[in-house]
Amino acid sequence: MMTRKRRRLWLVGVCLVAFGSATALTLSAFSGDIVYFMLPGAVLAKHPAPGRVFRLGGLVAQNTLHDRTIDGQPGVVFGVTDGAGHIVLAEFAGPLPDLFREGQGIVAVGAMTPDGTFRASEVLAKHSASYMPPDVEAALKKDGLWNPATGQPPPAAAFNGSLERTAATKAAGG
């Protein structure tokens, strides 16, 4: 018959193994699978390495949304802006969310390609007309670009400002 002490030892051992491996798995996954969130300004400043997955948030810049075939699949290119003059060109192959349109706040998951375009694997836009993704809202607020307390976000055209031209030419050139 097993003593109480040995029984307890077994229990502690199994617990240690289980929770230890859970911790190890979590830490190793955290080091590799964490996805950072960036506004276009941060992307242009930090130049994330090609292939490193991150989430790009912002507003779809006006007059930048175009259809394009990407790797043989029907896709789109569009500019993502933070309203402070930074625009990152993004491409996405696949059907867009139902409410995707110019001026809409969006979050896209993906990575930069070597040629400096953001290749999105997933584009999220909330299914509501007046929605601004919380991450985009928080980031815009942090950078002093828009305070939700002052009312609705400015219209897309105002966000675009003078950069509309550059992005449009870039998109058309691609």
Add this chain to the structure above:
Amino acid sequence: MIPELGHFAIALAVVIALSQAIISIWGAHRGDARFIAAAPALALSQAMAVGFAFLALVWSGIVSDFSVINVAEYSSARTPLLYKITGAWGNHEGSILLWCLILSFCGAAVAVFGRNLPSALRARVIGVLGLVSCGFLLFTLTVSDPLGRIWPPPSEGQGVNPLLQDPGLAFHPPILYSGYVGFAVAFAFAVASLLEGRVDAAWGRWVRPWTLGAWCLLTSGIALGSWWSYYELGWGGYWFWDPVENASLLPWLTGTALLHSAIVVEKREALKIWSVLLAITTFSLSLAGTFMVRSGLLNSVHAFANDPTRGVFILALLGLVIGGSLLLFAWRAPVLQPAGLFAPLSREGALVLNNILLCSIMAVVLAGTMYPPFVQLIFDQQISVGPPFFISTVVPLAAPLMAAMGLGPVLSWKRAAVAPALLRLWWAALASLIVVLVGFYGRLGWAAVGFGAALWMVLSALAEIVERSQLFRQPIGTAWARLRGLPRASYGAAVAHAGLGVAVAGMVGMTLASHSIVLLHPGDTTKVGNYDWRLVSLTSGAGSDFTARIATLAVTDARTGQAIATMYPARRTFPLQQQTTTDVAIRTNGFRDLYAALGDERDGGIVLRIHVNPLAPWIWFGALIMAFGGALSLSDRRLRIGAPVRLARRRAADMKVAAE
């Protein structure tokens, strides 16, 4: 007038709930028989008051009283009646009221079905439920009023969000909430036992049916939600590891652990303190699951809109309930006497392993869900944790759980040996191994292991029934008698385990899905999976409150050219809500789903997302089998207090019939 009466009913319910808490707990503490006897009546009247308030909200929806803010914002005169009713809980305020309603019904159920409980314990349980109820009713009354008025009333409401205009989603919240809230009863029993300083086999027997019922509902609720996102959102997936989804998975994991540890309490009087802690944890996670997403702490693609003042109230309430119960646990748990020794290798040992692994999985999912808000708060950095994290942490922990799941039920209580257990399961193990090898040969890779694991779970569940009935060993008549004599709880367990196997097979099948995004013009054909998909035509249509673009897709077998199905994926535009939704077309034959969603139109053609999902329906079918197994177990007479009396009476009645 009716909304004001409803509002008054909520205020009344707060007062009743408060007195329910104070009178019952104080009475049980003092041993005052009159106070103890008052508990059930108070619980019933609280349920009536909350029920009236809820009916008032539903009534305002049915008659389209747009002077009520909630009705004006989430309903319209043209909304179909079903959604006018379900609109009552399709928004933040209403859903909290529904939550309170279910909680008060739980209290009433304890009052009605708990007649055989010791009256002091029943009073304590009702008192604890009253306390929780009081907190959340107060929340409804002060910062989340579902019956608030608007002046002047608009002539037309804004209508239901078209995405939510779906029968699956209409009934998802009540089922899910019943699951969440059902764990409140287990929680109340745990707190009551801490107050009383006693946990025994009877406690396990009372807690089990409540936990089992809540677990069945939560399982169905999660499955329904996942099914909805599969057929409604058109992303082709069924689980996105989104914080809102994880929030429902967390209490499910600990609830499943509680379900198993309560067996040990009931049968062997061991694991008492642990079970009490699990009951507290499960309900805490349920609370966190319902309210964290509403406090704005976790952000998600499908969260409710939120308001910061509510967040503070919610966090304070969560802190009080969770912190208070854990404090009580720390203070009173040492009073509970442990009993029932067992060897590590035994049925109890296997159930402990189940608990450890389930709690480890819960811990990693919790870490992945809470890490982003934590980092945001401390380091002011916006990060997120996606599916790769959860897959790489949960799968390695789930694998030993699945392996042990087959072995556990054939081990004997107290002390067991591996050899006889393996001897009973050799054929299940062999068959699973063959599947794995065949899968590898067929270049399925890791999916082969997944299918092997799924088959192992189904076959080992079957092996347990075969073993217990001694089928193939005894003459068939004896075995049949034994089969009939097996308690329903045994069948329930086997069915639930097999159900998980079926669901896992479905999930593994989904990893083998083939999909493609194509631009098709009418007349074009594309090949996805082993099927040819031809776009026959593109037409327009209209419904009661939307216009639609509808594609006609002819699907044929790529090799034989035989027609398989004609599908009509569509895209609907709702002018009132300024929304577009995707109407996914799904054709299933039980073994694979053909799945087509429409994208946008360009140069006369249309973008289509096409998937061929092998075994996809098995995911939800498996979950249903699991819930059915739970229900089967719940119907076991042993779990119903006082059942023996009725059984004896029925037997007597049967004999009378036989005599005639």
